[in-house]
Amino acid sequence: MVRQIYRWFAGGLSSIQIATRLNADGVPGPRGGPWNASTIRGDPKKLVGILNNPLYTGRLVWKRRHWRRDPDSEKRERRYQLRDPSEWIEVGVPDLRIVDDSDFEAVQAEMNARKRSITSLPLAQGNRNRHLLSGLIRCSCCGSNYTISGKDYYRCAGQKERGTCDNRLSVRKGPLEEASLTVIQHHLLTEDHVRLFIAEYEREATRLARIDSHEADTARIRLQQLERELGNLYENLLAGIATPALRQMIDERETEKARLISRNATVDRGVASQPPLPTPFVLQAQFRARIAALRSTLEDPAVRGQAASIMSRLIESVTIYPDEPEGPAAEVVASVASLVAYAINDNAAREGGVSRSKAVVAGAGFEPAAFRL
Structure with a gap:
């Protein structure tokens, strides 16, 4: 199957088309689930993905990544940094070879040709800016992420990249981001929520x-x-x-x-140094003012990456429901503790104990807010 994937790609099929074909044929993915385009293409710089893995050509590469704990994660999640290629160690394992050098080189040539054609487009520079809701949008039908499609739309990755979902609803990026910010600013942090949190x-x-x-x-x-x-x-x-x-x-x-x-x-x-919490009215005013300031700066490309990082801390998920009786809808879910921490001052709030009570507060008396698309 690996050889066939290489030949399909070298023959002109995209990783999305290959994943869709494999899923339609009922071929299980590497871990038994459906195929994903990223599983096939991966990242050439990191040597990950079927088309970039040197192991298929009989070469085992060690010390590519350095793992360490993320100090800002409450669950102490691990993150990795890519080492300099000069530090990598390569060992020959000819018994594990699956792909001929000619097939591997044909795939690399095809990747380079497609890369040149993409970077020649005038939109390439703009598309490298991080999107405001990256990684937060979910499909209610299959649970997959909604990912950016083209310049201005989000689409279900299960339908777009794997062909395993029937949800074909595309959502415009700008209106979805604006509506999500409006919901956060005016509907998620109510006075009752703040009183409960305090x-x-x-x-x-x-x-x-x-x-x-x-x-x-x-x-x-x-x-x-x-x-x-x-x-x-x-x-x-x-x-x-x-x-x-x-x-x-x-x-x-x-x-x-x-x-x-x-x-x-x-x-x-x-x-x-334990800071006293402001009154509910003051907290709400501070929060809305900070979100308003965030919204006013989103046209600056240099700020959007930082804004996306802030949104990933404020929002737990934005779920798209394509088949609601009154039309497609989105549901925004957030943690009261995260919103209050942002209203006060994120770092000071975390040090002052807000994060320690987050688990107690997050699900109590706090319903998600929804809006029509």
Whole structure:
């Protein structure tokens, strides 16, 4: 099958056409599911995708990526960085070869020819700007993402790239983005939502304060014990009992003492700097003002990438329903905690404990907002 995919692509078929043909023929994908165009084409720079994988030509490449935890992710998700090609390690594995060099070279030549034809278009530069709702739009029929199609439309990837979904509804990018921003600004963060969040926030802050207070009391008791133990140990040291074991006991207790003092100071600073939340009215006004400012700058291409990053934190999903009785509709879902954090100040809110109560607040009394397309 891999050889056939190479020949189809070299013969002029696109990765979308190949994926659609394989799905129509009932051929299972690499992991048993449907085929996707990205599975076939991948990314030449990262050597991923069937058409770029050197393993099919008998070459195994190591150390392409460096994985590390994302410090801004609550779930501690992993991200990777692509290493410089000079750091990659290639090992020959001829027994794993599936594709002839001639077929591989024909595919690379076809990719380069298509790349040149695409980059020659005047819209290529503009299309590299990140779209405001990238990765957030879902199809209600199959659950696939809606991805950009052409210049101004979103389409279901299940229908566009795999041919496995019957949802052929295309949605104009501009009106969908504008409607989503309007819903966020005026309908998602209501006064009732803010009051609910503040109540849950204060309840969670009180619970955490009790835990910190209990741990601080325990640490103070332990510090008193350490002072007495260190006094006895130093008396023995002054009396001339300077054994290695005695010095080790002193070092261990001094280290523990410094750790407890540092921890108590951190807890005290955290309690002192805990910011009070504004009133619901003020929070709503701050939030709407920030969204309005965001909307006013979206025509600047340099800002759209940053705006898309903000939207990915504010919105959990935008679901497209193509077959509603009154016409196609979209449903916007967000977390109250994310909206409030943005209204206050994202970084300060996260440090002040908003993110710690997010799980408590996110689903309580908070219905999604919908609009017609």
